[in-house]
Amino acid sequence: YDITVALHTDHCPKDKLDTYVRPLLDISAERVAKGENPLFQSHMWDGSAETLADNLAIAQELLAKAAAAKIILEVEITPTGGEEDGVSHEINDSLYTTVDDALRTAEALGLGEKGRYLLAASFGNVHGVYKPGNVVLRPDLLKELNDGVAAKYGKPSPFDFVFHGGSGSTAEEIATALENGVVKMNLDTDTQYAFTRPVADHMFKNYDGVLKVDGEVGSKKTYDPRTWGKLAEAGMAGRVTEACEMLRSAGNKLK
Incomplete structure (x- = not known):
């Protein structure tokens, strides 16, 4: 980059x-x-x-x-x-x-x-x-x-x-x-939340897939960290992008 x-x-x-x-x-x-x-x-x-x-x-x-x-x-x-x-x-x-x-x-x-x-x-x-x-x-x-x-x-x-x-x-x-x-x-707290919120959303929506419930085996694709990890990364990236724009650094370079 x-x-x-x-x-x-x-x-x-x-x-x-x-x-x-x-x-x-x-x-x-x-x-x-x-x-x-x-x-x-x-x-x-x-x-x-x-x-x-x-x-x-x-x-x-x-x-x-x-x-x-x-x-x-x-x-x-x-x-x-x-x-x-x-x-x-x-x-x-x-x-x-x-x-x-x-x-x-x-x-x-x-x-x-x-x-x-x-x-x-x-x-x-x-x-x-x-x-x-x-x-x-x-x-x-x-x-x-x-x-x-x-x-x-x-x-x-x-x-x-x-x-x-x-x-x-x-x-x-x-x-x-x-x-x-x-x-x-x-803005550590904001980025922590931006990272965690989509993970929580994924877990709630796919509860029976990320956990082995009632004798079932869950869904490997659902609980694979690469699945929800990408969502977390995208959430944090979005917050960092917002911060760069708000802090007027977007599109600029150090001289």
Whole structure:
């Protein structure tokens, strides 16, 4: 396929760094030193469970290693609600990154001169699924963060943001987030459902074929994973296509 695929590792909390991200960074550094490409294109450091000071101190170390290995670092500086990869946060006012948080991040990590990083700021976004009204998504907050840092450092739109917990967001919310600096959006929950829903539909409609009921032998063609697996793949592909169009990447290439 004529597309660009980037390999990325998602949420890595502090207690997994020594067995996960740090060894991978070392491997990529060795590959780059030999003139090869890094093993991954980006890694995520999730320090949202730590104090901001500790979070940024670790981020500084990881950013230096990532830059040396020609890798982009993703940094989550404040909590995203819900649970993802064992890191859980309540849904409350801490789900909103402040301008002061953004300024401290810029001071610690720079604005590109110390290495490329993506900022997973919090603007009310939540991992997983939630009913309307349980959270207030504020993608306009991203503009406030960028403007606040730009006012001090004189660099327009200084941050490239990541939109975590994007599943279930409206087209308007996504459009506003993109206009305010989002360059990467996660929608794992939506794609999980898109994959599973056609499988469930197949199982319900072919109950007596996928199971050996009342002494019968079922239907091999019906319970063959290649049969319902294709339906699952098509369901996920459709959701990914929809996301690419909504995120304005369809038909475009990285320059």
